[in-house]
Amino acid sequence: MIKKRKKKIIRRRKKSIFPNFFFSISLFSSIIILSALGFLLFSPRFQIDNLVISGNTNLSTEEIERIANEKMKTSFSVMGMDFVTESIFLSLGGKINQIKEAMPEIERISIKKNFPSGLSLEIVEKTPFALWKYNNEEFLVDKNGSFIRYIEKDDDVTELIQIKQEDSTDLDKKELINNILIISSKLSKEEISVLSYNIFNDRLKVDTTNNFFILLDLRQDLSWQIEKLIAVLDRNDQIRRGENVKYIDLRFDNQAIIQK
Numbered sequence: 551m552i553k554k555r556k557k558k559i560i561r562r563r564k565k566s567i568f569p570n571f572f573f574s575i576s577l578f579s580s581i582i583i584l585s586a587l588g589f590l591l592f593s594p595r596f597q598i599d600n601l602v603i604s605g606n607t608n609l610s611t612e613e614i615e616r617i618a619n620e621k622m623k624t625s626f627s628v629m630g631m632d633f634v635t636e637s638i639f640l641s642l643g644g645k646i647n648q649i650k651e652a653m654p655e656i657e658r659i660s661i662k663k664n665f666p667s668g669l670s671l672e673i674v675e676k677t678p679f680a681l682w683k684y685n686n687e688e689f690l691v692d693k694n695g696s697f698i699r700y701i702e703k704d705d706d707v708t709e710l711i712q713i714k715q716e717d718s719t720d721l722d723k724k725e726l727i728n729n730i731l732i733i734s735s736k737l738s739k740e741e742i743s744v745l746s747y748n749i750f751n752d753r754l755k756v757d758t759t760n761n762f763f764i765l766l767d768l769r770q771d772l773s774w775q776i777e778k779l780i781a782v783l784d785r786n787d788q789i790r791r792g793e794n795v796k797y798i799d800l801r802f803d804n805q806a807i808i809q810k
Contacts (some may be wrong), residue, residue, distance in 0.1 A: 582684040585739045591637045598622055598636045600668040608675060609655055618671060621648040638663055655698050679727065681707045684715040693731075695723025712746035719751050729754075729772055740783055740790070753801060761792035767801040782806045 590596060601618060603611045622645055625634045646659050651806035655675055662670040676698050679691040690698040690710070702708060712729065715721065730747055733756065737744060748755040756764040766775050778800050784792045789798070789808065 553763060589637045590639045592633070593637075595666050596639060597667050598638050598667055600664070602664075602668070602670040603673065604670065605673040606675060609653065610722055614649075614653065614671070614673065617652050618649055621645050621652065622675050638665065638667060638669065642669075644776065654696070657692070657696075678710055679705075679710040680713050681729075682713050682715065682723075685718075691723060691727070695727050711744070714748045716748055717751045719749075721749065726752075726768070729768060732772055733766070733776065736780070740780060742783075742790070758792070760790065762789075762795045763797045765797060765799040767802055770801070778804070778806040782808065 565656075601615055603614050603618075606614060622636050622642070623634055624636070624640055625632060627633070642661055646661065647650075650656050651658065656673055657676040658674040660672040662672070666671060676696065678698055679693045680691050681701065682689055682691050687700065689700045690705075690707075691713075692698060711734070713726075713730070726749070733747075734744060737758070743759040745757040745759055748757065751768070752769075754766045754768050756766065758764065764779065766772065768795040779798060779808050782798060790797045796809045799805075799809065
């Protein structure tokens with residue numbers, strides 16, 4: 551008797567269409583995003599071509615425009631190819647800092663984007679506070695001690711505070727100028743005008759229009775040193791007028807040394 555063999559039926563699993571579907575969606579989305587990004591970055595419609603400068607008084611508008619146009623360009627490489635764009639959609643914070651570095655006379659720049667391709671820059675220039683002299687160089691600084699520019703032949707600096715740095719000590723210019731403001735305010739109330747401030751390693755020499763100079767220690771309490779000076783001036787009008795006095799040294803404790 552012949553037995554019949556049972557045939558094994560092998561059922562193949564059907565492949566899911568979902569992986570292919572999700573891959574297609576991801577690919578399609580990526581293409582859309584890259585296309586939109588490329589359009590925003592490189593479309594001529596969004597390239598900055600209308601730059602408006604305002605607020606500048608001493609700086610040349612043409613020079614600001616030249617530097618701004620140069621710094622606004624963003625370049626990068628993709629697969630060995632170089633691309634340059636001035637898209638208005640790019641962040642401009644870093645570009646503004648580059649403009650300020652190239653033009654230290656600028657204190658602040660406010661940005662306004664005028665879509666689709668306009669940009670307005672409002673400039674605030676630094677205000678010169680003092681003429682700083684050091685190592686045969688003369689330059690302007692603001693109240694923060696920030697460098698503005700080297701002086702030019704036609705500059706009128708007669709109304710500026712004169713500061714002469716006599717040694718190479720690394721100074722905190724902002725703190726020093728704050729101290730000078732305190733000293734200037736106190737002396738003006740005593741009707742004493744200052745010709746110049748001379749900074750040494752361990753002392754500050756203040757030349758006055760009253761034919762004497764004052765020595766102070768910036769490492770000690772300035773208010774106390776000025777109080778000692780005022781006490782001396784209140785007791786003796788001749789010293790206030792600069793008669794029979796060469797200098798007043800306020801650096802030592804409770805003393806005010808008067809050199810005649």
